Amino acid sequence: EPEVTQTPSHQVTQMGQEVILRCVPISNHLYFYWYRQILGQKVEFLVSFYNNEISEKSEIFDDQFSVERPDGSNFTLKIRSTKLEDSAMYFCASSGLVSGRAEFFGPGTRLTVL
């Protein structure tokens, strides 16, 4: 069964460093998303991406965040200058027009900012 994959599974970085989180969505899906879950809290929407551009972003998704689909398969989230409060689980998700709008999530990347 097709699945969303994410790398790395765990990333440790120093405050102020840039990180790039990578995702490979399900191949025939057209909508891509990033969500964040701070430990012990609910999952929060960051950004959605369709037709090679951001379709919506939340108030969390400020100028330090960016997304890119550099080729036909990868979808990346870049955090330019990490803060302690960026420590969280980051989930990539994708959905397709025929999937009933259900979003299929990747396994997540645990980001730890020291």
Added chain:
Amino acid sequence: AQTVTQSQPEMSVQEAETVTLSCTYDTSENNYYLFWYKQPPSRQMILVIRQEAYKQQNATENRFSVNFQKAAKSFSLKISDSQLGDTAMYFCAFMTETSGSRLTFGEGTQLTVNP
């Protein structure tokens, strides 16, 4: 603003018994989708079941079923014949046609299935 509320932070059930997790939501939209996701200790988000608001029939997936009450804006999840592997955090989520496909999640219910 659209909100999702799960009023039960924690629940427990004996193996093989039935449990119901509650969820309410608030929206002024007429077309929307509702979901239940399971998050085991691995923290993977697994889609359990989904319901389209225009469908009156409640969705069912094996041991999982929902009770969708559109007028009451309620979307509860029933797990029958609970298994130890059902132990997880369960999130109710909501998406509208006009929300750009973003999911809004509830706070979650931690379900523990006891042997």
